[in-house]
Amino acid sequence: MDLLFLVLSFLAALAAVVVFGVGLFRYVGQGKYRQAWQMSFMMMTIASVLALMATLMGAGMSLGAGLMVMGIYLLLTAAGILLVYIVKKAKNDNAQGYVRYAAITLLAGLAVMIIPLFMMDDADDPVREINETFGSEEKSEEAGERIPVEVASFVDGDTTKFHFEGEAASFRYLLIDTPETNHPRIGEQPLGKEASARTKELLEEAEEIEVEFDVGPRQDHYERYLAYVYADGEMVNEILVREGLAQVKYVNPPNTTHLDRLEEAEQEAEAEGLGIWSLDQPYDSEGEEDGAESDAGNEEFQNCAELREVYPEGVPEGHPAYTLQMDGDRDGMACE
Known part of the structure; x- marks a missing residue:
């Protein structure tokens, strides 16, 4: 379910870009295609929400990375609003308020993207600090227990x-x-x-x-x-x-x-x-x-024939030379 939210988020963002592009093209040629822009902005908002849900539920990236994705979506939305403003001004249509909306969205996107940086207190190891602050998507259900x-x-x-x-x-x-x-x-x-x-x-x-x-x-x-x-x-x-x-x-x-x-x-x-x-x-x-x-075992022994020259009885799981590929019956002993 978590991965599904992430995939749906990217699909919604892609669809928003396509709808916006089509709407802009038709507006330039025919005028008054406001519904397409509204739909694209709504889909981008949905994409941002889905991205947040995916990171909270766990989908292979930290919450910090999820906030970065949301920030990118908001920046794209701000760019779209600004582009609408520019086109409307060029056609002498009413463009009142668009700059304000673009600025608000731009600031929101930047704020979301820099939140992880402000929550770090260890400048020597920012990657570690982000992960420890926000956690990971692959959280174990038994973590801490x-x-x-x-x-x-x-x-x-x-x-x-x-x-x-x-x-x-x-x-x-x-x-x-x-x-x-x-x-x-x-x-x-x-x-x-x-x-x-x-x-x-x-x-x-x-x-x-x-x-x-x-x-x-x-x-x-x-x-x-x-x-x-x-x-x-x-x-x-x-x-x-x-x-x-x-x-x-x-x-x-x-x-x-x-x-x-x-x-x-x-x-x-x-x-x-x-x-x-x-x-x-x-x-x-x-x-x-x-x-x-x-991976010393992999580097040292390419197959069981090489391994048995050093370890005639094979090696147990946990031994540096042990690899799962050499344990065909999965009994914890390689090349026995």
Whole structure:
């Protein structure tokens, strides 16, 4: 339904432009074609309302982007009114009030377009601030809600399989990255086993385990769920960062609700020289960029034959070399 509103918005705007163009052409040739202009302006108003409804309901763009679309519609409407004024003046028809209407519409369009800019308070990262201020269209219905789960199996420090929605699903801990335990290129990273052991300890000792989705997409391109994980009410993501067993990484707005909290924990761990911060470098990230995990598996192994040369038994879901394309039976093991 949300996408339908967005499509209808664009169609209404397109129809408004066509009707206006036809009306203007006939007016120049025949005169008195006021109904066409009125209809086109009405359709543009409908397009603006539909665009707002689409962004509020969720249609793949933030509310800030939705306001920009509405602003563009209003600017087009102002341009249309001004064009009518110019043509009417050229034909010596009554054009009283058109300039005023065009100015009002123009100001409204500009105001709508700059609202997101005035609501930002972090000039260093405007994209993040817009997304955090307005949210995203792909909002999870469970965003902010803690959902009880049970451990199905352990993968590594920042990935665990939980029983969720009737299946054993892989969960990637949001906004953090722990050292690898079995990287296809650089092998085991310092403190990788310690991070995995700590995650396992926290979850095994907990009487209640919960996951919390953020406001953005619930899954990554590996089809892993993205969540904050809680053990007896304590956020495991934060504990790992605070103890120096993980660093804040892969920051993808709008999934940044607890980013400030995690960054504060990281600063404290670094100041105390805990875990990875006691090393010369936190650990070798092999040139991966913040914001997107490396597709090292895809780059390193083109097919199962290549992968089995390094991992004869295959690799589990969550392993850097794992890809869904190599897991034909979708059992969580690639190239077994």
